[in-house]
Amino acid sequence: MGAVKTKRMPRAVREQQMLDAAVETFGRRGYMAASMDEIAELAGVSKPLVYLYLNSKEDLFTACIRREAKALVEAVRNGVRTDLPADRQLWDGLRAFFAHTAEHPHAWAVLHLQARTHGEPFAAEVAAMREEIVAFVTQLIVVAAREAHRDPDLLEREVAGLAEALVGAAESLAAWANTADGTTARQAAATLMNFAWAGLGNLMEGRPWTPPEA
Amino acid sequence: MGAVKTKRMPRAVREQQMLDAAVETFGRRGYMAASMDEIAELAGVSKPLVYLYLNSKEDLFTACIRREAKALVEAVRNGVRTDLPADRQLWDGLRAFFAHTAEHPHAWAVLHLQARTHGEPFAAEVAAMREEIVAFVTQLIVVAAREAHRDPDLLEREVAGLAEALVGAAESLAAWANTADGTTARQAAATLMNFAWAGLGNLMEGRPWTPPEA
Amino acid sequence: MGAVKTKRMPRAVREQQMLDAAVETFGRRGYMAASMDEIAELAGVSKPLVYLYLNSKEDLFTACIRREAKALVEAVRNGVRTDLPADRQLWDGLRAFFAHTAEHPHAWAVLHLQARTHGEPFAAEVAAMREEIVAFVTQLIVVAAREAHRDPDLLEREVAGLAEALVGAAESLAAWANTADGTTARQAAATLMNFAWAGLGNLMEGRPWTPPEA
Amino acid sequence: MGAVKTKRMPRAVREQQMLDAAVETFGRRGYMAASMDEIAELAGVSKPLVYLYLNSKEDLFTACIRREAKALVEAVRNGVRTDLPADRQLWDGLRAFFAHTAEHPHAWAVLHLQARTHGEPFAAEVAAMREEIVAFVTQLIVVAAREAHRDPDLLEREVAGLAEALVGAAESLAAWANTADGTTARQAAATLMNFAWAGLGNLMEGRPWTPPEA
DNA sequence: CATGAATGAGTTTTCATTCAT
DNA sequence: CATGAATGAAAACTCATTCAT
Numbered sequence: 021m022g023a024v025k026t027k028r029m030p031r032a033v034r035e036q037q038m039l040d041a042a043v044e045t046f047g048r049r050g051y052m053a054a055s056m057d058e059i060a061e062l063a064g065v066s067k068p069l070v071y072l073y074l075n076s077k078e079d080l081f082t083a084c085i086r087r088e089a090k091a092l093v094e095a096v097r098n099g100v101r102t103d104l105p106a107d108r109q110l111w112d113g114l115r116a117f118f119a120h121t122a123e124h125p126h127a128w129a130v131l132h133l134q135a136r137t138h139g140e141p142f143a144a145e146v147a148a149m150r151e152e153i154v155a156f157v158t159q160l161i162v163v164a165a166r167e168a169h170r171d172p173d174l175l176e177r178e179v180a181g182l183a184e185a186l187v188g189a190a191e192s193l194a195a196w197a198n199t200a201d202g203t204t205a206r207q208a209a210a211t212l213m214n215f216a217w218a219g220l221g222n223l224m225e226g227r228p229w230t231p232p233e234a
Numbered sequence: 235m236g237a238v239k240t241k242r243m244p245r246a247v248r249e250q251q252m253l254d255a256a257v258e259t260f261g262r263r264g265y266m267a268a269s270m271d272e273i274a275e276l277a278g279v280s281k282p283l284v285y286l287y288l289n290s291k292e293d294l295f296t297a298c299i300r301r302e303a304k305a306l307v308e309a310v311r312n313g314v315r316t317d318l319p320a321d322r323q324l325w326d327g328l329r330a331f332f333a334h335t336a337e338h339p340h341a342w343a344v345l346h347l348q349a350r351t352h353g354e355p356f357a358a359e360v361a362a363m364r365e366e367i368v369a370f371v372t373q374l375i376v377v378a379a380r381e382a383h384r385d386p387d388l389l390e391r392e393v394a395g396l397a398e399a400l401v402g403a404a405e406s407l408a409a410w411a412n413t414a415d416g417t418t419a420r421q422a423a424a425t426l427m428n429f430a431w432a433g434l435g436n437l438m439e440g441r442p443w444t445p446p447e448a
Numbered sequence: 449m450g451a452v453k454t455k456r457m458p459r460a461v462r463e464q465q466m467l468d469a470a471v472e473t474f475g476r477r478g479y480m481a482a483s484m485d486e487i488a489e490l491a492g493v494s495k496p497l498v499y500l501y502l503n504s505k506e507d508l509f510t511a512c513i514r515r516e517a518k519a520l521v522e523a524v525r526n527g528v529r530t531d532l533p534a535d536r537q538l539w540d541g542l543r544a545f546f547a548h549t550a551e552h553p554h555a556w557a558v559l560h561l562q563a564r565t566h567g568e569p570f571a572a573e574v575a576a577m578r579e580e581i582v583a584f585v586t587q588l589i590v591v592a593a594r595e596a597h598r599d600p601d602l603l604e605r606e607v608a609g610l611a612e613a614l615v616g617a618a619e620s621l622a623a624w625a626n627t628a629d630g631t632t633a634r635q636a637a638a639t640l641m642n643f644a645w646a647g648l649g650n651l652m653e654g655r656p657w658t659p660p661e662a
Numbered sequence: 663m664g665a666v667k668t669k670r671m672p673r674a675v676r677e678q679q680m681l682d683a684a685v686e687t688f689g690r691r692g693y694m695a696a697s698m699d700e701i702a703e704l705a706g707v708s709k710p711l712v713y714l715y716l717n718s719k720e721d722l723f724t725a726c727i728r729r730e731a732k733a734l735v736e737a738v739r740n741g742v743r744t745d746l747p748a749d750r751q752l753w754d755g756l757r758a759f760f761a762h763t764a765e766h767p768h769a770w771a772v773l774h775l776q777a778r779t780h781g782e783p784f785a786a787e788v789a790a791m792r793e794e795i796v797a798f799v800t801q802l803i804v805v806a807a808r809e810a811h812r813d814p815d816l817l818e819r820e821v822a823g824l825a826e827a828l829v830g831a832a833e834s835l836a837a838w839a840n841t842a843d844g845t846t847a848r849q850a851a852a853t854l855m856n857f858a859w860a861g862l863g864n865l866m867e868g869r870p871w872t873p874p875e876a
Numbered sequence: 877c878a879t880g881a882a883t884g885a886g887t888t889t890t891c892a893t894t895c896a897t
Numbered sequence: 898c899a900t901g902a903a904t905g906a907a908a909a910c911t912c913a914t915t916c917a918t
Contacts, residue, residue: 028895028896028897028901028902028903029902030901030902031901031902034902034903049353050266050351050352050353052264052265052266052267053266053352053353055886055887055888056887056888056889057886057887057888065903065904066903066904066905067888067889067904068889068890068891068903068904068905069902069903069904071888071889071890072902072903076888076889077887077888077889133347133350133351134351136347137264137347137348137351138264181407181410181421181422181425181426181429182425182428182429184406184407184410185403185406185407185425185426185429186403186429187406188402188403188405188406188407188410189399189400189402189403189406190402191402191406192398192399192401192402192403192405192406193395193398193399193402196395196398196402207395208395211395211396211399212395212399214396215395215396215399215400215429215430216429269911269912269913270912270913270914271912271913279878280878280879280880281879281913281914282878282879282880282914282915282916283877283878283879285913285914285915286877286878290913290914291912291913291914456880456881456882456916456917456918457881458880458881459880459881462881462882477781478694478779478780478781480692480693480694480695481694481780481781483907483908483909484908484909484910485907485908485909493882493883494882494883494884495883495909495910496882496883496884496910496911496912497881497882497883499909499910499911500881500882504909504910505908505909505910535871536874539873539874561775561778561779562779564775565692565775565776565779566692609835609838609849609850609853609857610853610856610857612834612835612838613831613834613835613853613854613857614831614857615834616830616831616833616834616835616838617827617828617830617831617834618830619830619834620826620827620829620830620831620833620834621823621826621827621830624823624826624830634873635823636823637873638871638873639820639823639824639826639827640823640827641871641873642820642824642871643823643824643827643828643857643858644857645871659753659848659851659852659855660750660753697890697891697892698891698892698893699891699892707899708899708900708901709892709893709900710893710894710895710899710900710901711898711899711900713892713893713894714898714899718892718893719891719892719893
């Protein structure tokens with residue numbers, strides 16, 4: 021599984037290999053239990069090279085978080101077409117989210133578990149990403165309320181908590197969805213849409229939402 | 235801060251003091267960063283005594299998880315009267331949950347963050363507790379469906395995911411709720427009830443839920 | 449040569465053994481080149497014990513400097529009887545100094561070479577000791593001038609430099625004296641007395657050397 | 663601060679730039695703490711080039727010592743006119759010595775502190791230079807004795823120690839003199855002349871200090 | 877029972893040094 | 898010539914864990 025020991029690679033490439041190895045190791049073992057030795061070996065390089073390029077264990081971890089946070093947000097963004105109705109956007113976003121976390125379980129472990137468990141420098145990094153997603157969801161809810169011709173002011177005090185709960189539920193279901201095979205990713209999204217959108221709709225109007233194309 | 239150094243305490247008491255110290259230290263520093271030295275000192279005993287009673291760091295951590303998992307489940311159980319309607323039970327359970335996690339932040343950190351972040355032996359321990367709670371919620375949903383004269387079989391495939399999502403949302407909101415003061419604990423429960431119950435009700439019937447004695 | 453590996457010694461004793469080993473190693477190899485491994489092995493203990501008792505390499509080095517500086521000053525002090533005439537005091541002090549440095553070459557290397565070569569924290573420690581000795585010598589010169597019924601005010605501006613030069617010369621001769629056997633220690637003292645005291649006498653009798661042109 | 667990165671310099675020039683950088687770095691940081699990376703960067707060349715020209719850290723350090731020792735001896739030599747009387751030669755030599763060490767503090771640190779602190783290969787190098795200076799001073803003393811029409815044989819056994827003490831005092835005063843501004847360099851020389859020459863004169867006029875009790 | 881004394885094994889990190897291009 | 902890429906070896910420091918008393 022370790023990369024083929026090719027010699028003399030350009031720095032940018034080697035750095036990505038190191039980050040790959042680091043994400044896997046941090047995700048598997050946890051931040052503290054992961055040793056730089058193991059990461060270096062998995063990356064197929066010597067430890068000094070890891071330090072030369074990434075400075076320290078902390079910096080390496082931060083680099084992992086940044087790369088994976090960016091990748092996750094982009095995956096969700098790319099899964100959504102902003103010209104579609106809000107419910108469709110949420111549905112697509114959820115599916116992209118579950119698909120990405122299922123495909124990159126170590127990255128998800130780093131973001132969801134490790135980064136939050138090891139102090140401010142790292143937690144803050146992930147909190148920023150999370151806020152971006154919560155903001156996206158919040159905006160979707162507001163748009164949905166507007167589409168339903170509801171007065172958004174009335175909902176405003178609830179929206180923050182709702183978005184927070186929705187994102188929390190999604191994060192929680194990610195682990196659940198990733199246990200079984202790919203089908204469940206879609207199912208998870210469906211479950212959550214029903215759970216969330218129907219609830220929201222009920223708040224605002226009263227009609228359950230159903231996933232498109234069966 | 236450390237317990238008063240009283241000599242000759244019965245073993246059971248000493249063990250609890252050690253677990254108190256361990257939970258606080260594990261919660262504060264994380265499993266790996268917590269040192270047995272610090273725990274022993276905080277407990278007011280010598281290190282060999284910790285080993286005599288609790289065998290190893292792993293066993294000590296496991297003992298912490300077990301004790302706190304049990305305490306949390308009991309807190310939720312004690313907050314609920316099974317002779318009341320399902321929605322009331324859920325509402326009471328959520329409030330008890332948020333109250334307990336707010337009162338025992340280190341214990342909650344151990345269960346929610348540390349235990350899940352450090353490999354199977356510990357994660358499994360917490361998963362067991364979680365399943366107990368999910369089962370409780372699942373049963374509440376089934377009862378609610380029955381109270382609403384709905385065919386529970388029709389819902390069965392959804393119920394697992396719903397309960398999972400509800401619990402996940404609750405866990406997620408626990409951190410959110412614990413940031414501000416006690417009022418928010420209640421608010422968190424209310425938000426979650428609206429989010430969840432209204433959605434469920436919608437699925438089954440179509441009536442929003444409102445907290446009692448607002 | 450390493451201490452006999454006796455187990456379970458009281459802390460105070462072990463600490464002295466460690467300092468012995470550290471002084472020898474620092475003196476022999478230099479501060480940076482000395483490894484904690486080597487010191488621990490020479491002391492006949494494991495490295496963690498060295499850290500447990502002396503905290504860090506820096507602290508260990510500082511402890512060495514303090515102990516040896518104190519020992520050297522005390523050796524000189526004990527060699528001098530303050531009720532004797534000034535020249536006799538200087539003679540006795542010099543002999544004590546040369547004897548002590550000859551008997552503890554590693555300690556002298558630590559104080560004279562290593563401590564001054566590795567930055568403020570350490571240099572300051574030695575500078576304090578040196579000032580104590582310079583002050584002692586300065587006072588002897590003043591007393592000698594008074595005994596010679598000379599006006600000390602006239603000399604005041606010179607005395608600082610003279611004491612400094614005398615101490616410097618002594619430090620320099622210490623290495624020279626330590627090369628050969630014990631006899632040379634006495635000879636070194638005699639040489640220095642001749643060098644210094646005769647010069648001082650000349651000064652006080654009003655026959656200073658004056659620089660050419662201006 | 664680093665030399666301007668000009669391409670294609672003749673080897674001799676590049677080597678001098680490297681030595682400049684090395685002397686500064688060794689003087690500032692100490693032999694062990696100085697890293698080849700820092701030296702190469704300060705010299706404005708790549709690390710392999712340093713190795714190509716100077717072989718190893720040890721060789722580089724030795725080259726520094728040799729160059730600076732030679733420079734110091736030459737500075738003293740050039741400051742002295744051998745056709746003048748001995749005391750004048752000593753006075754001029756001391757002034758040249760203090761001036762050179764004040765102007766090249768890093769070089770002086772390398773010679774006086776670093777080289778002597780890091781084992782035989784280097785200490786020997788400096789010892790050679792020192793002996794050259796001691797020999798020069800010894801010869802001056804002998805000449806002075808001859809000028810004073812004294813039998814030099816009588817003094818022979820003392821002269822070595824006197825020269826040693828004089829040089830040691832000078833080395834010691836170099837640090838002292840370099841703390842304040844240029845004026846003190848001259849003062850240091852004067853102090854030392856007074857100290858030394860007067861003492862010598864005393865000796866030769868037959869008024870040596872004699873140790874008590876034989 | 878309780879503890880001061882002690883350590884094996886492992887951690888992160890740094891550095892002098894060398895190739896392949 | 899010149900350099901970016903790469904590493905073997907070792908250093909300081911920590912920690913869970915155990916005896917001897």
